[in-house]
Amino acid sequence: MxxxxxxxxxxxxxxxxxxxxxxxxxxxxxxxxxxxxxxxxxxxxxxxxxxxxxxxxxxxxxxxxxxTREDVCRPCADKARRLRIVQCREGWHLEEEPIPPRVEPTAQQKELMATRSDLHAAYTLARAQGDEDRCEEIRAVVSELDGEIRALGIRGPLAPLDPPARVVKRSTRRRQDAPNLPRRKVENRTVGQTFGGRYRPSTFLTLTLDSYGPVDEHGAALHPDRYDYRRAARDAIHFPKIVDRFWQNTRRCVGWDVQYFGTVEPQRRGAPHFHAAIRGSIPRAELRAIAAATYHQVWWPAHDEIVYGGEHMPRWDDRSKGFVDPHTREPLPTWAEATDPENLTRPAHTVTFGAQVHVKGILGGTEEAGRHIGYLTKYLTKHVAQAAGLDENAPARLREHHRRLVAELAITPCSPTCGVWLLYGVQPKGARLSTIPGQCKGKAHKAEHLGIAGRRVLVSRKWSNKxxxxxxxxxxxxxxxxxxxxxxxxxxxxxxxxxxxxxxxxxxxxxxxxxxxxxxxxxxxxxxxxxxxxxxxxxxxxxxxxxxxx
Known part of the structure; x- marks a missing residue:
C-alpha cells in the first residue's frame, strides 16, 4: 500500500x-x-x-x-429531466393517434340530457313568469340530475340555468399592418403525413424575440443607454401569450391539430426563446410566415410613466375600500374602470417574434432525434439566470446588463393583480389592505427568473395521452x-x-x-x-x- x-x-x-x-x-x-x-x-x-x-x-x-433545480436537489432534478426526456421521445414520432375516438353516447345518457333540456326550458318559462318557488324546485332537481349525468361518464360543461353576465369582448379583427394567413378547416388528426410510403418526418422549431439593440459575444448590450430594456422586460413577461397565439395560428393555417413538446429557455441577452419538437412535417416557409404574422396585444392600462414613488405612495382608504391619492384623497381608478373598452382604445404593448426562425426536419429513431431531445431538455435543471450564463464567471458587462433588465422588470406589472400597478396610478385587480404599492411576489420580478414566470416545459394535450x-x-x-x-x-x-x-x-x-x-x-x-x-x-x-x- x-x-x-x-x-x-x-x-x-x-x-x-x-x-x-x-x-x-x-x-x-x-x-x-x-x-x-x-x-x-x-x-x-x-x-x-x-x-x-x-x-x-x-x-x-x-x-x-x-x-427540478439542481442547485436545490441534484438527484431529484436529474430524475425529473429524465422523465421529460421519456415524455418527449414517446410522443414525437408517433405513427398512430395517441387518443382513441370517443365512444358513442348511450341511450341512458341521451335520455338524461333530454330530461335536462326540458327542465331548462321549464326554468326559463318560470323565471319569465316570476315564479320563484317553481324555479327553486327546478334548481334542486337539476342539481341532482347533474350528479347522475356525471356518474354516467359525461364530461364537459353543462349549460347553467341562469345565463352568465354578458362580458364585453374586444374585436378579434387582425391588425392592418400584420400579414394575412390562410385559414383551413382543422382536421381531426395529430399525426403527420407519410412521404414515399415509408418516411414520416417530424419538425424541430426555434422561435426568438425581436432585437432590442446590439449585444456582444456574451449577450451584454454594446450600448446600454440605447438598448430597449422596457420592451425586453414586457416581451419576457408576455412571452407565453404569444407562444399560445402561435400554435392557434399554426393549427388554423396547416389544417390539422398540431402537437408539440416545447421548452422556454433564455438567451444570453436575457430574452426568452422557444424550442419545440413538433409531431409531423410542416414546410419551413409556412412556419416562418406564421411566426411573422403572429402577434399578441396587451390590453392593459398605459404604464409608460411612473406617477408615484418614494414616500409619495397611494394609501389605503377604509371608507372607499380602495387606494387613494396621498394628497388629494381621491380614489384611484379601479382595474375595471381602467380597462373599460370605452376608455382603453389602444393596447399598452404588442409582442412579436423576431426574424430568426430555425426549422429542421427530423426522422424518428435516428441519432439526430436523440441529440435534439437532449438539447430540448439540456437546461431544465438550471434556473433561468444560470441558463443565461449569469454565474460567478460572468463578465462585469453582462452582470450590469442583467442588473438593468431586472431593474426594469421590477417596475413592469406582471399581471392584473400585480401591486406595481399602484406606481402608475391604477388599482390592481382585487386590491386590498395587504397590497403593498410597488411590490409584487410574482416570479417575473425576481432576478433569477428574468421575467420568465410561467412553466418552462409546454406540452400539448394530445402529445402522448400520458x-x-x-x-x-x-x-x-x-x-x-x-x-x-x-x-x-x-x-x-x-x-x-x-x-x-x-x-x-x-x-x-x-x-x-x-x-x-x-x-x-x-x-x-x-x-x-x-x-x-x-x-x-x-x-x-x-x-x-x-x-x-x-
Whole structure:
C-alpha cells in the first residue's frame, strides 16, 4: 500500500487537533449528502408519517422533495429531466393517434340530457313568469340530475340555468399592418403525413424575440443607454401569450391539430426563446410566415410613466375600500374602470417574434432525434439566470446588463393583480389592505427568473395521452414485471398500501434527523438496485436460453 493511501486511512485523533484543523474535517451531514447524491437519492427528503390501513403500522419514511433545480436537489432534478426526456421521445414520432375516438353516447345518457333540456326550458318559462318557488324546485332537481349525468361518464360543461353576465369582448379583427394567413378547416388528426410510403418526418422549431439593440459575444448590450430594456422586460413577461397565439395560428393555417413538446429557455441577452419538437412535417416557409404574422396585444392600462414613488405612495382608504391619492384623497381608478373598452382604445404593448426562425426536419429513431431531445431538455435543471450564463464567471458587462433588465422588470406589472400597478396610478385587480404599492411576489420580478414566470416545459394535450404520473407508473410496472419474470423476490416488503399520509411537525419524537433519513433512503436504494441488477442478469440468461432452444 502506498504512503498516500496509508495516510488517507490513518486514524485521526480529534482530541489532539486544533480548532483550525478540526474546521477542515468533513461534517457528518455533508458526507451523508454527498453519499446520497452518488446513489441518486434525494438530499432534501421530507419526513412523512405513513399509516398502513391494512395492518395499522405507522412508519416515518423519507419522501423525495421533487425539486427540478439542481442547485436545490441534484438527484431529484436529474430524475425529473429524465422523465421529460421519456415524455418527449414517446410522443414525437408517433405513427398512430395517441387518443382513441370517443365512444358513442348511450341511450341512458341521451335520455338524461333530454330530461335536462326540458327542465331548462321549464326554468326559463318560470323565471319569465316570476315564479320563484317553481324555479327553486327546478334548481334542486337539476342539481341532482347533474350528479347522475356525471356518474354516467359525461364530461364537459353543462349549460347553467341562469345565463352568465354578458362580458364585453374586444374585436378579434387582425391588425392592418400584420400579414394575412390562410385559414383551413382543422382536421381531426395529430399525426403527420407519410412521404414515399415509408418516411414520416417530424419538425424541430426555434422561435426568438425581436432585437432590442446590439449585444456582444456574451449577450451584454454594446450600448446600454440605447438598448430597449422596457420592451425586453414586457416581451419576457408576455412571452407565453404569444407562444399560445402561435400554435392557434399554426393549427388554423396547416389544417390539422398540431402537437408539440416545447421548452422556454433564455438567451444570453436575457430574452426568452422557444424550442419545440413538433409531431409531423410542416414546410419551413409556412412556419416562418406564421411566426411573422403572429402577434399578441396587451390590453392593459398605459404604464409608460411612473406617477408615484418614494414616500409619495397611494394609501389605503377604509371608507372607499380602495387606494387613494396621498394628497388629494381621491380614489384611484379601479382595474375595471381602467380597462373599460370605452376608455382603453389602444393596447399598452404588442409582442412579436423576431426574424430568426430555425426549422429542421427530423426522422424518428435516428441519432439526430436523440441529440435534439437532449438539447430540448439540456437546461431544465438550471434556473433561468444560470441558463443565461449569469454565474460567478460572468463578465462585469453582462452582470450590469442583467442588473438593468431586472431593474426594469421590477417596475413592469406582471399581471392584473400585480401591486406595481399602484406606481402608475391604477388599482390592481382585487386590491386590498395587504397590497403593498410597488411590490409584487410574482416570479417575473425576481432576478433569477428574468421575467420568465410561467412553466418552462409546454406540452400539448394530445402529445402522448400520458401524464408524468402515467410515465412514472409505467416505469414502476416495468421493474415489477422484470422481477416477476426473473423470479426475484425483493429482500424487503413491497409497499403496496393502501396508505394514509400525515405531515410531521418539528419536535415530533418519532421523526429521525436529516442524516438518518438520508442513510435510510440510501440503504433502501441499494437494496432496490441489487434486486434490479439480479433480475436483469437472470432475464438475460433466460433470453439466451430461449434463443438457443429456438
Amino acid at each position: 502506498s504512503a498516500v493511501a496509508t495516510a488517507a486511512v490513518a486514524p485521526i485523533n480529534q482530541d489532539q487537533l486544533t480548532r483550525a484543523q478540526k474546521a477542515l474535517l468533513s461534517l457528518s451531514g455533508d458526507v451523508a449528502r454527498k453519499l446520497a447524491e452518488d446513489h441518486g437519492v434525494c438530499v432534501r427528503p421530507l419526513a412523512l408519517r405513513r399509516i398502513d390501513l391494512s395492518s395499522g403500522r405507522v412508519d416515518v419514511v423519507p419522501v423525495p422533495c421533487g425539486s 401524464t408524468l404520473d402515467d410515465h412514472r407508473a409505467e416505469r414502476a410496472a416495468f421493474v415489477r414485471q422484470l422481477l416477476d419474470r426473473a423470479g426475484v423476490r425483493p429482500g424487503y416488503a413491497v409497499d403496496d398500501g393502501p396508505f394514509e399520509w400525515e405531515k410531521t411537525k418539528a419536535g415530533d419524537p418519532d421523526v429521525p434527523t436529516r442524516p438518518a433519513l438520508l442513510l435510510h433512503a440510501i440503504s433502501q436504494r441499494q437494496r432496490w438496485k441489487a434486486d434490479y441488477e439480479a433480475a436483469q442478469t437472470i432475464a438475460g440468461d433466460l433470453s439466451a436460453t430461449e434463443g438457443a432452444a429456438a
